[in-house]
Structure formats: structure tokens, C-alpha cells
Amino acid sequence: MIASRWTARCWAALLALGLALPASPACQGTDPGETPEPVERPAAVGAGGRVLLVGNSLTAGNDLAGMLEALADSAGLDWQVAAEVAGGASLEDLWAGTTTRELIRDGRWDAVVLQQGPSALPASRAHLRHWAGVFDEAIREAGARTGLYMVWPDLVRPGDFDRVRDSYALAAADVGGWFLPAGESWRAAWRRDPAAALYGLDGFHPTPEGTYLAALTLFAGLSDRTPVGLPATLSAQSGGTLVSVPPPLVDLLQAAAAEAVAQYRDYRPEDRP
Numbered sequence: 001m002i003a004s005r006w007t008a009r010c011w012a013a014l015l016a017l018g019l020a021l022p023a024s025p026a027c028q029g030t031d032p033g034e035t036p037e038p039v040e041r042p043a044a045v046g047a048g049g050r051v052l053l054v055g056n057s058l059t060a061g062n063d064l065a066g067m068l069e070a071l072a073d074s075a076g077l078d079w080q081v082a083a084e085v086a087g088g089a090s091l092e093d094l095w096a097g098t099t100t101r102e103l104i105r106d107g108r109w110d111a112v113v114l115q116q117g118p119s120a121l122p123a124s125r126a127h128l129r130h131w132a133g134v135f136d137e138a139i140r141e142a143g144a145r146t147g148l149y150m151v152w153p154d155l156v157r158p159g160d161f162d163r164v165r166d167s168y169a170l171a172a173a174d175v176g177g178w179f180l181p182a183g184e185s186w187r188a189a190w191r192r193d194p195a196a197a198l199y200g201l202d203g204f205h206p207t208p209e210g211t212y213l214a215a216l217t218l219f220a221g222l223s224d225r226t227p228v229g230l231p232a233t234l235s236a237q238s239g240g241t242l243v244s245v246p247p248p249l250v251d252l253l254q255a256a257a258a259e260a261v262a263q264y265r266d267y268r269p270e271d272r273p
Helices: 009-018 065-073 091-097 100-106 124-143 158-175 182-192 208-223 246-265
Strands: 050-055 082-085 111-114 145-150 178-181 233-235 242-243
Touching: 050 065, 050 091, 050 100, 050 208, 065 158, 065 182, 065 208, 065 233, 065 242, 082 100, 091 124, 091 145, 100 124, 111 124, 111 178, 111 208, 111 242, 124 145, 124 158, 145 158, 145 208, 158 178, 158 182, 178 182, 178 246, 182 246, 208 242, 208 246
Parallel strands: 050 082, 050 111, 111 145, 145 178
Antiparallel strands: 233 242
């Protein structure tokens, strides 16, 4: 049976608490202000890289994979980016109910990027960390490395941003993978322009501009290159425009992604509720 990279002591502590409270100090990260332990970060994905995005509608919407591939093409990297998605799915659902495992095993990927819902609650955080560990075992066996794509809470729960961030950062640290803080890129954009329209009409799924900002974040985190100066208009391989961001906004979004990726490159939070 494939196990998470958490220690048995950490899981025993969580199970004893019914997955409802933060993990024991043995499972915690570094307090803010303290010098963190060195983080094992994968090497950048280079030219000709292959990237698989695994997630739900937050990955599928507006063709995040197509945008990421177009950004990489514009930078001369010629990535092949694919997506395995299922609406409303958790990582457990994607592991058990799709062909994801076969895709990971057979795809010759360099990076496999995982995404589920916001995962702000203690139980959903534990779930994310466990299944990220399960996926990571298969990803490493296939010769790839794992990334965690931090999303965002819905519009009516802005106070959850920190917990969403920390859930994904903890999962990335558990597996020595990339932490890709798209939700923090959104907040960096709003600090520049609070009216930037990143949420769609349902108050949860992204606008094309919100997905563009997520794609910039994934590009910068995986390639270790700046997103500043990348094209504002992206086209699909099959033709048609994926997104076209007007000049004042595109500069803001690119600066926001650069800020978030730099700020959270080695972020290792304490596991707090």
C-alpha cells in the first residue's frame, strides 16, 4: 500500500484528534520570523518539458493547460502541457476514479501539478497532504516531480486565503515539490488594483484573467523564469484566442505573479488551523 510521506507519528496524532485539530508540534513547520530549514526544491523544467495538470474545474476552466503551454512556447521552452480533470474532484477522487495513475506512469512527465479545492479546513488540509503524498510516490517512480497549485477560497470567504495557502505549502513541503501560489498572486494583484476582476460570476471559478494569472504563476514557479514581459494574448495550438489581457492590466498581473512566486519560493508555514 502506498503511504504518505508524513511520519507514522504525525498520522497517529491526526487520527487521535479526528482530523479536526492542527497536527502535533512534531508535524509543524517553522514559526514566522524564524530561519526555515532548507527546502528541497525540484530543478526547473527546461526546454522540451512535459507537464501534467491534475485537478478539477479550477484547472479545466478557461484552459489553464493551454495558457501554460502558450506561455512556455512564447519563452522558447516548447513545453507539452496536458490536463487530467474531473469536475468537483478531490485528489482522492482523481486517484481512484480516473486514468490519472496510468497517465503518470506512462507519460514521461517532468512535472505533475496537483490541485483540489481550497482545503482550508483542518480535515481537508490533512486530506490534501495525504493524497499529495500518495500521488508523489507514483510521480517519483515515473521519474517526475510534484507541484502543488494553490487555488483560492470562494468570494464570500476572503478570510480563508491564509489557510488555503498554508495547506498547499505544507503539502508541497511534505513531498519536496514546487509550491505554486496562484492564490497569493491574486492577492498581490488586488493590492495593486482592488477592482481587478479575477473571480467569475459564480464567485469561485476564475475569469480568463484569473486563469491567466494562475498560468503566469505556474510558469514562473516551474521554469524559474520571470513572467514579466510574456505575451498578453495567448492562442491555443488548435487555433483561437485563449485570452487577451489589455496592456495596463497585463503589466499588473505579471508583476503580481513575479512577486508571489519570489515571496513564497521557500515558504514553510507552521501547521495552524
